[in-house]
Amino acid sequence: METVRVALMGGGTVGSAFAQLLPAHQARFSALGVKVELARVLVRDIEKSRPGIPSRLLTNNPKGFLDDVDVLVEVAGGTTTAGDLVLQALEMGLPVVTANKALLAERWDELREYAEQGDLHYEASVMAGTPIIGALQSLWGNQTLEMHGIVNGTCSYLIRRMEEGASYEQAFKEAGDLGYLEADPNLDVGGIDSAHKICVLGRLTVDPGLSWEKVLRRTRGIQHLTPELLRQARAEGYAIKLVASLYPENGEWVAAVRPVRLPASHPLVTMGSGRNAMVYRGEPVGQLVFAGAGAGGGVTASAVLGDLYRVLLGTPGHLPIPSATPLPQQAVEQLEEV
Structure with missing residues (x-):
């Protein structure tokens, strides 16, 4: 043997x-x-x-x-x-x-x-x-339209605690005490961890040459969020989440991370509570939602x-998509940044 x-x-x-x-x-x-x-x-x-x-x-x-x-x-x-x-x-x-x-x-x-x-x-x-890498590679037979995901559990925890009334400082200390924060907390709260992940997924699905520097320039964290802002959104039927997205814009594929307002019925709100979640839209497969433990x-x-x-x-590793995919003509979901 x-x-x-x-x-x-x-x-x-x-x-x-x-x-x-x-x-x-x-x-x-x-x-x-x-x-x-x-x-x-x-x-x-x-x-x-x-x-x-x-x-x-x-x-x-x-x-x-x-x-x-x-x-x-x-x-x-x-x-x-x-x-x-x-x-x-x-x-x-x-x-x-x-x-x-x-x-x-x-x-x-x-x-x-x-x-x-x-x-x-x-x-x-x-x-x-949650096997998102393998799942997305199996979707190469589709035209990717867009992707939106909640991929950092620490930020989700901080947002939930502020919705419950804790200050950002209190929630941050709790997350540290529970061991949720990275050694460099800015990787979490600054959105860098999420940016790393959407960059990896972007190269797998739409553009093998997706630039990390461009992703980083479109990355914002959650440090400016307040309990008042989060509770107001909930009262209006929305939830604020840190979302990593991949979508076409101005003739190229773009990856971005930022807090956005989502309707309370959005899959990222209903399925992304306490876990990671990713919404994929493609043609002809339509919309797919992946959710599960992300840490x-x-x-x-x-x-x-x-x-x-x-x-x-002897199975090959995870291959990036061989070349950049054509940009879709369909309209993408408009997410309201906060």
């Missing part, structure tokens, strides 16, 4: 959850004719206890980390060290599984050729365990493991 040795970069919440999932899948791996073995785990602090990961596998030295392994799983995040190691693995011919939307968005010029070759698997990078260690790790199965089966 073939042994597949996995190098895991990142032993935090997602990395530990991934390591804990592996033993339960060994029988299924065996049915595929392979044994999956965790070879080593790259972390910052080797003294820290990490559930599911034997301490003997921990290392904080990237040198030699990829020696004698068959696949790299990267769940550490960041664009520098993680990016360099991912690129090293790809240059060595190793398949890579990653949940790193920032890396995919910001270093795409370096990663694109490997993604086009099918060497890069990244289902977990957007909406965690959490176990949820994200399940998508990472799903991508590992793709590697084991």
